[in-house]
Amino acid sequence: MTNQRLVVSISPHIKNGRTVRRMIVTTIVALTPAALWGFYQFGLDALALVAVGITAACATEALITRMAKKRSSLGDGHAVLTGLVLAMLVPAGVPFWLVIVGAVMAILVGKMPFGPLGGAPIYPALVGLLIVATSWPTEIRSYVQPTTAPVELKAQGAADAETPRDAVFIDPSDEAEYKTADLFVGNQVGPIGAISPLLLLLGGLFLILRRVARWQAPLGFLLGMGLAAGIGHALDPSGCASASFHLFTGSAMFGAFFLCTDWSSTPVTPWGMFLFGLIGGGLAVLLRIAGLPYGAVPWAIVIMSLATPIFDRIIPTPFGKVASHA
Amino acid sequence: MDISFFRRGIKLSRRARPGKIEQIPPPGRAVLSLQQGSGPPAEPSIEIGETVKVGQTLAQCASGSGADLHASISGEVTAFEDLHFPNGTTVKALVIEGDGKDTWAEPERDDKPLTASPGELLERIRRGGVIREGSETKSLAEVIGEAMSPRGYLSSTGSAVAKPVRHIAVRFADQDPHLDALAAMTETIGDKTADLDLGVKVLASITGAEQIHFVLDNKQKTPGLDKLADDNDYAVLRLDATNYPDLSSPMVARAVSGKEPDTAFKRVHENGILVLDVDTVLETALAARDRRPVVNKLITVNGPAGAGVFEARLGTPLADIVSAAGQKKEIGKVVLGGPMKGIAHHNLEFPLTKEISGITLFSRDQIDLAVNDPCVGCGLCSMVCPIRLTPGMLSRYCEFSSWDLAEEAHLFSCIECGCCAYVCPAGRSMVQFMVQGKSELLSTRRSES
Numbered sequence: 039m040t041n042q043r044l045v046v047s048i049s050p051h052i053k054n055g056r057t058v059r060r061m062i063v064t065t066i067v068a069l070t071p072a073a074l075w076g077f078y079q080f081g082l083d084a085l086a087l088v089a090v091g092i093t094a095a096c097a098t099e100a101l102i103t104r105m106a107k108k109r110s111s112l113g114d115g116h117a118v119l120t121g122l123v124l125a126m127l128v129p130a131g132v133p134f135w136l137v138i139v140g141a142v143m144a145i146l147v148g149k150m151p152f153g154p155l156g157g158a159p160i161y162p163a164l165v166g167l168l169i170v171a172t173s174w175p176t177e178i179r180s181y182v183q184p185t186t187a188p189v190e191l192k193a194q195g196a197a198d199a200e201t202p203r204d205a206v207f208i209d210p211s212d213e214a215e216y217k218t219a220d221l222f223v224g225n226q227v228g229p230i231g232a233i234s235p236l237l238l239l240l241g242g243l244f245l246i247l248r249r250v251a252r253w254q255a256p257l258g259f260l261l262g263m264g265l266a267a268g269i270g271h272a273l274d275p276s277g278c279a280s281a282s283f284h285l286f287t288g289s290a291m292f293g294a295f296f297l298c299t300d301w302s303s304t305p306v307t308p309w310g311m312f313l314f315g316l317i318g319g320g321l322a323v324l325l326r327i328a329g330l331p332y333g334a335v336p337w338a339i340v341i342m343s344l345a346t347p348i349f350d351r352i353i354p355t356p357f358g359k360v361a362s363h364a
Numbered sequence: 365m366d367i368s369f370f371r372r373g374i375k376l377s378r379r380a381r382p383g384k385i386e387q388i389p390p391p392g393r394a395v396l397s398l399q400q401g402s403g404p405p406a407e408p409s410i411e412i413g414e415t416v417k418v419g420q421t422l423a424q425c426a427s428g429s430g431a432d433l434h435a436s437i438s439g440e441v442t443a444f445e446d447l448h449f450p451n452g453t454t455v456k457a458l459v460i461e462g463d464g465k466d467t468w469a470e471p472e473r474d475d476k477p478l479t480a481s482p483g484e485l486l487e488r489i490r491r492g493g494v495i496r497e498g499s500e501t502k503s504l505a506e507v508i509g510e511a512m513s514p515r516g517y518l519s520s521t522g523s524a525v526a527k528p529v530r531h532i533a534v535r536f537a538d539q540d541p542h543l544d545a546l547a548a549m550t551e552t553i554g555d556k557t558a559d560l561d562l563g564v565k566v567l568a569s570i571t572g573a574e575q576i577h578f579v580l581d582n583k584q585k586t587p588g589l590d591k592l593a594d595d596n597d598y599a600v601l602r603l604d605a606t607n608y609p610d611l612s613s614p615m616v617a618r619a620v621s622g623k624e625p626d627t628a629f630k631r632v633h634e635n636g637i638l639v640l641d642v643d644t645v646l647e648t649a650l651a652a653r654d655r656r657p658v659v660n661k662l663i664t665v666n667g668p669a670g671a672g673v674f675e676a677r678l679g680t681p682l683a684d685i686v687s688a689a690g691q692k693k694e695i696g697k698v699v700l701g702g703p704m705k706g707i708a709h710h711n712l713e714f715p716l717t718k719e720i721s722g723i724t725l726f727s728r729d730q731i732d733l734a735v736n737d738p739c740v741g742c743g744l745c746s747m748v749c750p751i752r753l754t755p756g757m758l759s760r761y762c763e764f765s766s767w768d769l770a771e772e773a774h775l776f777s778c779i780e781c782g783c784c785a786y787v788c789p790a791g792r793s794m795v796q797f798m799v800q801g802k803s804e805l806l807s808t809r810r811s812e813s
Contacts, residue, residue: 044695044696044697044698044708044709044710044711044712045696045697045708045726045731045733046450046697046708046709046710047697047708047733047734047793048708048734048785048793048795048796048799049699049701049703049704049705049706049707049708049780049782049785049795050703050704050705050782050785050786050795051697051699051703051704051706051708051724051726051732052703052704052732052786053732053785053786053787053788053791054374054786054787056744056787056788056789057789057791058737058740058742058789058790060789061742061789153738154737154738155737155738155740156738156739156740156741156790157738249370249744249747250742252743252747254367301740301741301742301743302740302741306741306742306743306746306754306756306757307746307754308367308368308746309367311743312367350754350757353753353754353757353773353774354368354752355752356627356751356752356753356774356777357614357618357624357625357626357627357750357751357752357777358614358624358625358626358627358628358777359626359628359774359777
């Protein structure tokens with residue numbers, strides 16, 4: 039026996055160096071172009087709201103881990119991501135306190151009660167967002183006219199403004215006023231970080247290529263929305279806008295790539311993810327047609343998240359096994 | 365239907381191939397474990413104080429999955445010693461004090477081994493102590509003996525294990541691209557192609573296999589092998605060894621037959637495909653023709669000071685091999701095998717045994733200590749799992765002792781390749797959870813039956 043001390047552990051003895059922190063940083067990087075576009079369109083107010091959201095989320099998490107005498111979890115960056123996503127999903131005209139309450143709720147109610155990262159059954163930022171959206175339904179719709187949008191907001195005053203989506207649901211004939219190309223590039227009214235489907239699409243593809251997100255859920259979601267809206271539009275053009283309109287407005291693209299691909303609140307199996315997205319997308323269109331005044335996409339994804347454990351049971355047939363017909 | 369589309373498994377870098385094999389001189393003192401492979405220990409057939417020659421039988425296994433043991437140096441058997449294996453078991457070992465002469469036993473040579481009956485050949489392989497490395501390292505005679513007399517007996521897991529062998533796939537590169545021993549052997553195979561051919565024919569004669577496949581890494585240049593394959597109608601299959609675990613037995617079996625074998629319960633040759641390493645085939649040839657038992661082992665030494673392939677006598681202390689390889693930097697971790705599937709050992713004085721295919725060394729600053737954070741549910745493991753399991757879910761079932769749920773989610777299909785743990789951002793010891801779950805389930809089942 040030598041007196042040299044050796045470490046023992048289970049195989050494998052090498053790793054690819056991927057960490058939770060690095061994956062979250064990648065997600066934040068993927069969101070950055072859309073956020074910057076929002077700052078350009080809505081000015082310093084938008085930047086300030088995002089900063090406030092991130093600060094509030096981090097402060098809440100630091101406070102709670104300290105009170106619970108747990109190791110601080112700020113280092114993984116999830117609190118930053120939560121604050122960022124929350125602020126990107128609200129319009130630029132909302133009061134600061136609304137974002138603060140939302141971020142505090144996201145961490146306090148949506149994340150921390152479920153233990154460490156990975157336990158939350160619903161995406162924490164959505165919990166915060168829907169709590170404030172339900173509590174202050176007027177304030178949450180404080181849309182602001184973007185710098186480059188070709189179509190003027192209909193009503194004056196932030197509190198009464200409408201997104202193109204609302205405009206259509208109020209009067210579907212307005213759809214003709216919007217050019218699909220404008221909507222796609224991001225010349226439209228909407229939440230700070232969700233107005234540019236193009237940049238969100240690029241960010242989402244980046245996430246998929248970096249293997250942080252999987253393609254099944256986003257594809258399913260966009261397909262579900264497209265199909266539901268396409269069928270709805272064919273049946274009743276005045277009651278339901280076209281598929282492209284649904285896909286390029288509101289937080290549809292944001293939801294597909296950044297909410298449907300969350301880790302803990304969505305399934306992990308290929309078919310589970312696809313069906314989760316497909317049904318979620320259909321549900322989002324239904325909620326929009328039904329006239330939900332705000333947050334059809336977030337609500338649809340939250341409802342689907344509750345069914346995640348069911349989708350997670352759709353496991354692939356393992357290697358060499360015959361598919362069971364049970 | 366699988367809608368993953370991304371290639372499963374992981375991409376590992378290829379190390380510079382040494383391409384030559386260095387000989388390590390016989391040690392002055394050899395410690396030979398009575399247990400070689402996962403079978404039961406062999407029964408010693410000699411007494412303490414006897415003088416032995418190289419290749420002389422020291423211990424035998426009457427039947428079963430254990431392998432016979434032979435003297436690897438000439439000298440005097442001086443003692444029995446306790447040997448602590450990395451899996452926690454303690455096994456008796458024989459100690460030979462060398463006389464420095466290296467005299468070999470001279471068994472009767474058979475120049476026409478292919479005229480012998482399959483039963484006789486099988487007996488020679490058993491007596492030669494040839495083993496087959498794999499997820500369960502067993503005596504080769506035991507593995508192919510099953511095929512010769514297919515009786516559908518039940519194992520402790522309740523599944524029939526005997527199946528006829530139709531294909532033999534000979535693997536010319538290690539499944540872990542960080543191990544080079546088989547590739548180096550293939551590169552220097554030269555005049556041993558005749559032995560290779562004989563080994564393959566002996567195995568085909570015993571098992572009745574109809575088709576032989578040579579499985580090569582796509583970067584290997586092997587004109588000699590190509591000619592041999594051409595002359596004998598052996599199929600040649602080239603795979604990319606950096607796509608881990610494409611060279612593991614189940615993946616090779618799929619590549620050969622186009623059908624996926626069931627990986628549950630470590631079945632050895634489901635689908636009638638037997639996957640063997642090239643060194644096993646060469647040992648088979650020597651055992652059948654020269655009646656020369658296994659006393660050498662080819663191993664890769666991979667560490668901070670670079671990589672090398674060495675041939676050493678069984679029972680050589682690993683520390684001797686490591687210092688011969690020039691690995692002088694302070695070592696923090698010793699892994700027997702490759703970095704993906706090897707098992708860490710606490711003691712470098714451990715002797716070389718037949719199942720050690722390599723030594724991977726890590727310096728202190730290269731060691732990743734386990735983090736084992738809770739699963740974040742990112743799903744990367746489900747994406748890379750070559751068996752299409754949901755490892756994250758399985759690890760959670762095992763973490764919280766929900767063994768039945770784990771079994772329902774096909775825990776037993778896991779081949780413990782380690783891809784999930786390799787990518788896990790939370791640093792979970794995935795393989796640990798899987799192994800623990802399997803052993804819990806099997807021990808419950810044994811106590812019930």
